[in-house]
Amino acid sequence: MSLAEISTEQDAYNFAYLDEQTKRMIRRAILKGIAIPGYQVPFAAREMPMPYGWGTGGVQVTASILGPDDTLKVIDQGSDDTTNAVAIRNFFAVTSGVEMTMKTSEASVIQTRHRIPEEELTEDQTLIYQVPIPEPLRFLEPRETETRKMHALSEYGLMHVKLYEDIATHGHIATTYAYPVMVEGRYVMDPSPTPKFDNPKMHKNRALQLFGAGREKRIYALPPFTDVVSLDFEDHPFQIQEWPDTCCAMCGAKDVYFDEVILDNEGSRMFVCSDSDYCETRQADGHYGEMHAEYKERIQ
Amino acid sequence: MYVAVKGGEKAIKNAHKLFAAKRRGNANVPGLTTAQIVEQLSFVVDRVMGEGSLFDRELAAIAIRQAQGDLIEAIFLIRAYRTTLPRFGYSTPIQTDEMLISRRISATFKDLPGGQILGPTFDYSHRLIDFGYDSEEAAEAPEQSELIEASTPRVTDMLGDQGMMEPDPQSAEGEEVGDLTRAPLDFPADRDLRLQNLARGDEGFLLALGYSTQRGYARTHPFAGEIRMGEVEVEFFAEELGFEVPLGKISVTECQMINQFQGSEEAPPQFTRGYGLVFGHAERKAMSMALVDRALRWEELGEELTAPAQDQEFVLSHSDNIQATGFVEHLKLPHYVDFQAELDLIRTMSEEFWAERNDEPTTKMGAAE
Amino acid sequence: MSFQDVKPLLKVEELSHYYGQQLGCRDINFELYPGEVLAIVGESGSGKSTLLNCLSTQINPTMGKAYYRFADGRVENLYEMSEADQRTLLRTDWGFVHQHPRDGLRMGVSAGANVGERLMALGHRHYDNLRSTAIDWLSRVEIDADRVDDAPRTFSGGMQQRLQIARNLVTNPRLVFMDEPTGGLDVSVQARLLDLIRKLVSDLGLSIIIVTHDLAVARLLSHRIMVMKGGEVIEQGLTDQVLDDPHQAYTQLLVSSILQVGT
Numbered sequence: 036m037s038l039a040e041i042s043t044e045q046d047a048y049n050f051a052y053l054d055e056q057t058k059r060m061i062r063r064a065i066l067k068g069i070a071i072p073g074y075q076v077p078f079a080a081r082e083m084p085m086p087y088g089w090g091t092g093g094v095q096v097t098a099s100i101l102g103p104d105d106t107l108k109v110i111d112q113g114s115d116d117t118t119n120a121v122a123i124r125n126f127f128a129v130t131s132g133v134e135m136t137m138k139t140s141e142a143s144v145i146q147t148r149h150r151i152p153e154e155e156l157t158e159d160q161t162l163i164y165q166v167p168i169p170e171p172l173r174f175l176e177p178r179e180t181e182t183r184k185m186h187a188l189s190e191y192g193l194m195h196v197k198l199y200e201d202i203a204t205h206g207h208i209a210t211t212y213a214y215p216v217m218v219e220g221r222y223v224m225d226p227s228p229t230p231k232f233d234n235p236k237m238h239k240n241r242a243l244q245l246f247g248a249g250r251e252k253r254i255y256a257l258p259p260f261t262d263v264v265s266l267d268f269e270d271h272p273f274q275i276q277e278w279p280d281t282c283c284a285m286c287g288a289k290d291v292y293f294d295e296v297i298l299d300n301e302g303s304r305m306f307v308c309s310d311s312d313y314c315e316t317r318q319a320d321g322h323y324g325e326m327h328a329e330y331k332e333r334i335q
Numbered sequence: 336m337y338v339a340v341k342g343g344e345k346a347i348k349n350a351h352k353l354f355a356a357k358r359r360g361n362a363n364v365p366g367l368t369t370a371q372i373v374e375q376l377s378f379v380v381d382r383v384m385g386e387g388s389l390f391d392r393e394l395a396a397i398a399i400r401q402a403q404g405d406l407i408e409a410i411f412l413i414r415a416y417r418t419t420l421p422r423f424g425y426s427t428p429i430q431t432d433e434m435l436i437s438r439r440i441s442a443t444f445k446d447l448p449g450g451q452i453l454g455p456t457f458d459y460s461h462r463l464i465d466f467g468y469d470s471e472e473a474a475e476a477p478e479q480s481e482l483i484e485a486s487t488p489r490v491t492d493m494l495g496d497q498g499m500m501e502p503d504p505q506s507a508e509g510e511e512v513g514d515l516t517r518a519p520l521d522f523p524a525d526r527d528l529r530l531q532n533l534a535r536g537d538e539g540f541l542l543a544l545g546y547s548t549q550r551g552y553a554r555t556h557p558f559a560g561e562i563r564m565g566e567v568e569v570e571f572f573a574e575e576l577g578f579e580v581p582l583g584k585i586s587v588t589e590c591q592m593i594n595q596f597q598g599s600e601e602a603p604p605q606f607t608r609g610y611g612l613v614f615g616h617a618e619r620k621a622m623s624m625a626l627v628d629r630a631l632r633w634e635e636l637g638e639e640l641t642a643p644a645q646d647q648e649f650v651l652s653h654s655d656n657i658q659a660t661g662f663v664e665h666l667k668l669p670h671y672v673d674f675q676a677e678l679d680l681i682r683t684m685s686e687e688f689w690a691e692r693n694d695e696p697t698t699k700m701g702a703a704e
Numbered sequence: 705m706s707f708q709d710v711k712p713l714l715k716v717e718e719l720s721h722y723y724g725q726q727l728g729c730r731d732i733n734f735e736l737y738p739g740e741v742l743a744i745v746g747e748s749g750s751g752k753s754t755l756l757n758c759l760s761t762q763i764n765p766t767m768g769k770a771y772y773r774f775a776d777g778r779v780e781n782l783y784e785m786s787e788a789d790q791r792t793l794l795r796t797d798w799g800f801v802h803q804h805p806r807d808g809l810r811m812g813v814s815a816g817a818n819v820g821e822r823l824m825a826l827g828h829r830h831y832d833n834l835r836s837t838a839i840d841w842l843s844r845v846e847i848d849a850d851r852v853d854d855a856p857r858t859f860s861g862g863m864q865q866r867l868q869i870a871r872n873l874v875t876n877p878r879l880v881f882m883d884e885p886t887g888g889l890d891v892s893v894q895a896r897l898l899d900l901i902r903k904l905v906s907d908l909g910l911s912i913i914i915v916t917h918d919l920a921v922a923r924l925l926s927h928r929i930m931v932m933k934g935g936e937v938i939e940q941g942l943t944d945q946v947l948d949d950p951h952q953a954y955t956q957l958l959v960s961s962i963l964q965v966g967t
Contacts, residue, residue, distance in 0.1 A: 048419065077519040082418040086411070087661030089668065112671045119668050121343045149672045167665070178648055180522045188788045192795075192825025199820055200813045202831055203853045205684055211676035230676040250658050252519040268831040276679055294671050295678065309672055 051098040051131040057081055061099035061254070065245060068256035073218025074186070075169050075253040083249065090123055090148060091249030093165035097127065097146045100161065100245075106134045108142035113150035113292065113309035120148075139312050149212075151233040153291050153313040156242035158259060164227045166248035169255065171215045171225040191223050194266055202271055211276070217264045224255065224263075232276045232292045237263040283308045284326035286317035358403050369396035375470075381586075381615025382406060386656065387413030388516075388535045390585045390614050407537075407656050414657055418516070425512070427570045427579055431589045431612075433486045435566040438616075441490050442559040443593060449487035454564065455616075490561040491591045491608055500593070500606045522648050529631055529651060530624075534613060536654030538620045544644040545626035552642035553630045557609065560593035564616050588613050590621035594629050596636060607636060711773060713738050713879060713911050714759070719768030721754050727935040728754035732768070734930065734940065738878070741905060741912040743926035743943065745919060745958070751935035752915045753883065759913060760800055760881045761790040775878065795822050799872030799880035803887040805864035808871070809856045815842060815867055816852040822875045841870040845900060862893035866900065873904065882914040886921055898924050919958060923947055931955050 049055065064078035083091040101107065107127055111120035115137040123146065124135055136142050139152040148165040156162060172182045175193045185191070194215055201209040214231035218224045226237060227246060237244065237257060244257040257263060267273040282289050284296075284305040291313065293306040305326055308314035318327065359366070373380055373396045383395040387410045395413060402408035438454025441447060494500035504526065506512065513528040520528060533541060548555055566586050570579040590611035598604035609629025611621035630644040643649055653659060712735040721728035729751035736742055744752045757763040759770060761782050770782045775797065782790065794800065802808035809818055819838035820828070828834055839849045845866040847859075856864050865885060872880060885901070886894040902925060905912060916922055922929050923943060930940040931952065939952045950956045 052419075054419065054421070077521065079516070079518050082411075082414040082516075082657065084415040086664060087658045088663075088665030089661060091661075112669050116343045117669050118343045118347055121347055125344075125347075148668075149670070167662070178522075179652075180648070184787075188791055190791065190825060192821050195824035195829070196810070196813055196817045196821050199817045199824065199831065199834065203814050203816055203835070206687065209680060209684075211680045212673040228670075228673050230672055232676070250662060267829075269829050270831050276676060292672070293675065295675055309675075 048130055050103070051101045051127065051133075052084075053081065053095065053098045057095075058099040061095055064254045065096065065099065065256060068245070068254050069243070069258050071222075072257055072261050073222030073224040073255060075255045077252055078254050080249045080252040085122065085126070087250035088167060089119060090146070090165040092247030092251075092254070093146050093148070093163050093249075094123060094126070094247075095249060096163050096245050096247035096254065097144060098131075100163075101127070101131055101133060101144060103131075103133060105143045106136050106141055107131075108136050108139065108145045108312075109147075110145065110150060110152070110310075110312075111148040112294075113152075114311040116311065137312050138316070139310075149228050149230075150292070150309060151229060151236045153288075153308070153310045154316075156240060158241045160242040162240075162242050162244045164229070164244065164246045166225070166227040166246050166253070167250070168213075169225055169246065169248040169251050169253040171213075171223050186222060189221065191217075194223055195268075198266060198268065198271075202268070208267065208271060208273075214273075215266050217266060218257065219262050220264075223266070226263075230276060230292060231265065231273070234263070234265045234273070235275065237261075239263070278306065281306050282324055283314060283317075284324040285330065286314045286322045286327070287324040288314065288317055288322070358401070367400055369393055369400060372396035372399055377616065379404075379406060379409075381613075381617050382538060382620075383409045383413060385614040385617055385620065386410045386535055386537065387417065388614075389413050389417040407660050411657050411660070422517075424571065425514075426582065427572055429567045429569060429585075429587070430486075431563065431567060431587070432489055432492070433567065434563060434587075434589075435584075436487060436563055437565045439487070439561065439563040439565075440559075441561045443490060443561075447490060447493070487563075489563075489591060491593065494560075494593070494606060498603075498605070501596070501602075501608065520651060522651075524647060524651060526628075526632070529647065530610065530612070530628060532651045532654055533611075533624045533627055536624070537656035537659070538617070538623070540654050540656070540659075541623035541627055542619060544630075544650060545623035547642065548626050548630050548644050553633070553638075553645045555592075555609070555626070555629045556595040557626055557629065558593045559622065560591045560608070562588065562590045562618055562621065564588040564618070586615055588615065588617050588621040590618070590625040592622070592625040592629055607632070710737055712736060713740075713773050714913075715771040716759070717769045717771075719755075719758060719765050719770060721758055721763060721765040721767075727751070729758070729932070729935045732937060734937075736879075736911055736913065738911055739905075739909045740928065741914065741926045743922035743929045744913065744915045744932060745917065745922050745929060746932035747917055750932040752932050754935075755932070756881055756883055756913065756915045760794065760798070761785075772879075795825060796875050797877055797879065799869075799877040801865075801868055801872060801880065801882040801885045803884040805856065805861070805868050808868040809864060811857050812855065814853045814855055815847065815859070818856060818867060818871045819874050821871065826875065837874065841874050842867075844873075844904075845870040860893075861889055862897060865889065865897055869901070869904070873908070873910075876908070877910070879911045879913070882912060884916055884918075885914070886916075886918070894921075901925060919947065931958070 061078060064076045067076045068074065080092065080095060083094055085091060085094065097107070107124070109115065109120045109124040109127070111117040114120065127133065128135055139145065139154045143159060144161050144163065145152065146163045146165070151162065170182055172185055172193060175197055176182050176185065185193070198208050198210070201207070210231065212230045213225055213228045214234055216224050216226055216234060216237065226234060239260045239262065240257070241259050243259055246255045248254070265273040276292070278293055281293065283291065283293065285307050288308055292309045294309045296305050296307060298305060373392045376399070379399055380392050380395045383399055383406060384390050384392065387395065387398070394416070395409070398409040398412040399406070402412060436452060438456065439449065439452045441451060491500050495502060513525065513531065515528055515531055520532070524532070549557070564586070566584045568584055569582045571582050573580050592609035593606045594609055596605055596607040607629065609625035611624030611628065613621045613624065627644055627650060630642070631647050631650060633640055633645045640646065714736040716732055716734050719732040720730045732755060734742070744755060746752045754763070758765040764783055771779050772782055773779050800808065810821070816835050816838040819841050820834040823834055823837065835852065839852050842849060842852060847863055847866060851859070856867055859867060886897055889897065898921065904910060912925070914925060926943045928941065929943045929946050930937050931946065931954070932938065933954050939946060939950065939955050946955065947959055950959050
């Protein structure tokens, strides 16, 4: 292959970038992950044309399961239009040519970083998480040889030591994202850096949930309807973030995860939905928040 | 003012345009050719080939130019390209004793069969900026003896023949050499995988670790037994033909460190080795690699684990500059969602703090609640 | 229950361990009864630490067996148990007190979390109960309740060692291994710790296997003593008998050297 040939992307690379052999290897890891929910399956992650830590794990999982008939949605921080979501969407637009969507309900495959869509997912959908550090025990025990043994023997006392220490120091559990969960009563799993607000959505979700960590070379999975329980104490039960008396300034939604937006130098703030598709769908249906009119005027 | 997050796509496109313009710089200055990079910046080309783990000078030069001289970025380009290449098989081991040597030094023997060959080197030059250097002028032709075609025994082999040096490790019959680009690294990793990891590892990281062993963090009493640089033949055993086919020549730098060993119940006191092998001319990297390789062998040689350079999970997990740069730089990605979660918590805890003191919150953030 | 009915807690048969060609310990045979304190003495390199590591299943010995009697009466050879069962045993029915508190404590988390860890591993999930159990155990090892949220690094050496003991005893183990537990401590601090260990042994009916090079520690704590040299047990018996009337020349030397220090 000459250099001139490889310089035009679409011809030089296979459908969805990865060669079929690599996809098969990754699909085997995914199947193993589905068979053992919450277990981290090592896989030979490839070097991708985007940096490690920028979603290479999620991209490899997506590339391996994507077919020509799929409709793909890519979100980062809940939004379709944040820079990294745009970059990954363009990557798949160029290398696979599959249909792209920003609507949660229309997507068959959703790749995400740090959020689960507000809208309930269905059996026909697969949610793929980008994972930076898949090992929930990593910051308590840096050694891979030891953490693998701890998982194998279900030695998870240390996990609660961390939560105990939070309460002893702060009066309550101070873990707000990447909040550890117990999967099917067997494996403790890191749900990736999603806010703990999203943890309950993982529990018995109808969609297949896949997790890819490229740099750390691990894949894990939650098949549909898997038990996912956030760790806690009886007298300090798991709680999600709450914004009492707060509505989205654009669509008026309550009980969603909010982005906080600083409006001026005086520090006044407003809250908007972190899930941009959810927010826009609500606005299209005629739900408005208190800043909606002002904002529409401004972008005219 | 609140600006909608919409527009990311447009911003990215324009950022790329800006960057392309920056790459070319002032259009009145002649553009850089890859031939210039290959011929005149050979050390950066060698580094990109080594850490990119793909031997192709022209491709490395293209990557260096595209990356505007950011070597880690150039290595990244090479790696991302390399990973897409089909794998036909593995070459037979290169024979460095059959090397066409252009430089070979030993710090352990004044003279030895095959001789010391100083070759091209920065060593013994005075580091003075050469203000009079004219890049258009051809360099004075050096005196050159005939390149030695005959095989030159390695210093470590000579010591080995006298029983003073541990034998080269032999892999068991039918045992395949590991490849960390095809299977995930599993700890504890054997020496084949450790050496592969180090050969691809960041020169600066290995230099610092190697240096730390010299300063007492896992002291191994090294001597530079031999450093040789030159060209070796790469051969491939073709199943269909039943014999080895030469594929071409590559240049490599090999370093064999000779280290002390006290002996054990099973083995008499003898020297042990640390090994370094790198594409191109890269003595600093080859020597650092050899120091770190030896330090990582503490367990097999019955030594104490006391220092970072010995700790294989630490060394092997952090040596890859592509992994490292990706994860460090990913902090630039938006973290609105996690940050919001933390902000919320800190706000709650701050309120609790002031409530306990029966005091009014004084921060602006708190006051806005 | 008459004395004859008491069955050994641990029975060690023909236990030997080699590091490659190098001898660690050889032909070790003994029995340990419930409530008994056994001291293993010898100088460094005598094989006493190798033996302790074998008994506590941190090393699988080259040869030999060690039968352990569980609370339910079942007896198993330690070296035929799975690693999972060995590790469970180590953190429930057994304890291990290290010479250096750093090896036996989590220095980064509070004293309360250190004491509570074993319970949490067993599934205890009530914060307030865990914390009050921790406070109770701290008081039993003479640490003030108001230190429960402090990290061990703010403790003195003696306190760290007492915390390590509390952390081990919280699951009411039946057998505790101790490796030179008074090793790095001042003489006065040592005395207090030995007193405490003695009290806990009699209060809780613990069995202890303690490795020490210090015959004074052995005399104060143990009922029986094993003297090791060159990987072998050269003399064993009741502590008072062995120390007052040592048969082996080496034991006589050890005993006389400690007397010299005493004078």
